[in-house]
Amino acid sequence: MQCDYFDAGRCRSCALMGVPYAVQLADKDDRCRRTLTTVAPDVSWLEPFPSVESAFRNKAKLVVGGDTGAVTVGILDAEARGVDLRGCGLYEPPLQRLIPRLAGVVDEIGLEPYDVAARRGELKHLIVTLSPTGEVMLRLVLRSRRHLALLESRLVALQARLPEVSVVTVNLQPEHKAVLEGDTEIVLTDRNDLAMPFGDITLFLRPNSFFQTNTAVAAGLYRQAQDWTRAIEPAMVLDLYCGVGGFALHCAQAGALVVLGVEVSLEAVRSAETSASRLRLDHPDVGRMEFRAGDATDVGTLDRGLLGSERSMVVVNPPRRGIGPDLAAWLEGSGATHVTYSSCNVDSLARDLAMLPSYRAREARLFDMFPQTSHHEVIVLLERETHSASTQSRSAARQP
Template sequence: MQCPYYDAERCTSCTWMGRPYGDQLAAKQDLCVDLLAAHRDLVWLDPVASPEEGFRNKAKMVVGGTVDAPTLGILDAAGVGVDLQGCGLYPASLSVTFPVLTAFVTLARLEPYDVPARRGELKHLLLTESPDGDLMLRFVLRSQEAVARIRKHLPWLRAQLPRLVVASVNLLPEHKAVLEGEREILLTPEETLRMRVNGLDLHLRPQSFFQTNTDVAAALYRQAAAWVDDAAPASVWDLYCGVGGFALHVADGARDVVGVETSAEAVASATLTARDAGLTRTTFRADDATAFALGASPADVPDLVVVNPPRRGIGPDLAGWLERSGVGTVVYSSCNARSLARDLAAMPSLRPVRGRVLDMFPQTTHYEVVTLLTRDEHA
């Protein structure tokens, strides 16, 4: 893939841009194999490739420029907006919405936030597309000053974008380099975007996380579900469950599944999906994964645990609990093989036997790697 923004050095976020895709995939596989080389019984499956371009299901656009000439993209080193509406990572179905969004900024007189001057209102536009083509749009604002104007002109926007199902305002009053704030104001009757994955409708609320690459996320869930079905556990925990992707894929009528996630929005999304799917033995709770595990009684320990932590990994406390818990099988999905290797070293009784790299983020160094761990009673 070639990118004019990268070639012109206007955006260098995709650090592997221009590198042959086969080389990218091989390098990610080699890195994970090297970092987990101490585990000699670990068998690696073929990596899961992604389309090289047009794979993103979401656009996280910094708004710059002026009310009458807004930019959607990133900021340069001086805090000036760089317009990236033609970025090749977005599918055409997302790209066609960007001119409408810039027109709406002008129509509703939403002043882009000027980072160096610390003035203005509109910081980001966050747009997510479902596999069915529906859209969720979030306006990240400094204050509520522009909310009334957004509401006034929202019918125009929905007429221009009939696929727009969910719209909201997120308030981020602080001047700091984060994507969103804590408070969300819904603007539409619909509260969730349905993300159809492997025949399952996952509900996505505005502040819920979902993987950027839907096709590769679907492959990740299928792989984990296959390993779980082979293990045939009667009970499963999905720790750091997000909107319940793993938990809902491994649920069935004969299995008790509990998902744990700190985000109440994500838990609400997962609970709604479980209800719609009739999964009465699958429940979710808003809690810290480590605190939940450490507070469990021995009678509550499940047969199998799925963990999908952030880049820092599960950490020593949860790794220590898994090591001594007696849990027979663990499926560990990681976006950082270095923290994964550290966590595995803290769980010597849980032996990695299968691994797979999934290329969630082509053109970058990032990836997902999922491993199957089984308990070695003699370790």
């Protein structure tokens, strides 16, 4: 991938720019394998799942700078001045076409960009998410409600200029600190979610819901978990850090009889419930699905009795810090026969696997969500040793 912004020194976010993509992928795969060698010496590594090397991002998180009527959209430099990156080649083509038009609409409306150095102004960020359908969710992160009436009055004109934008919200982030968004979300449109179809499954994203930024690779990640679920045939799946339900719904479609998802974000839980309702309408034979708002690391609220069946699986997809010792200890005593662990940090993954001595890593695979950077996503299938031994014994007994 070639980038004029990188070549000119205006943006260095893509630290691997200029490294051939095949080398990037091989290096990430090698790093993940080496890091897990001690804790998972017998794991079978599947071929890494690649991405296209450019035009892969479904989400743009744009810092707004410059002046009213002449904004920049991109990042800030070392002096907190706006650096315009509206032609960035990382975004999917519809976003690449939308972002310059969006910057023009912001100029026309007269929204005042936030000046970090002077601590004045209103518009801090534009967060833009693209669906495979071509529809877009636009979130404007403001310092206060000062521009809210103006935006409400210009909403019809905004959508006329940007017809692909079906969901528009205002997020309030009043504090002067490096935080992308605040807790208050005001939906301006009739629609409050964005449909993200993945084959037979459609996820519905609400404004505060987390979703992977690489749609094609996320689809591959969910399919991998789904394939493992079909092979295991668990009666019960407990999906911790379930987000909007990506893993949970794919496990339900793969034949799990009962799926329970736990997620700290209430908005994400509501998104997952909407997606589950849609899946049941289209496929009434799928298993029972339930989603609860709660902290996955609060093991006191988790009932081990949920996993009392012969075959049960726990799915974990934690933040970079990993699951930690308390949840690892809970998993050790849970009785779950299998764990599917999706991680964006192979170092914390290795630490967590060391705290799960009852499980053996069977298969692992790298998914390259973030080309041009060293970031990675790796998914591992774990099987409880006692379950593995009993399965092998039953298999041997059936031999003639």
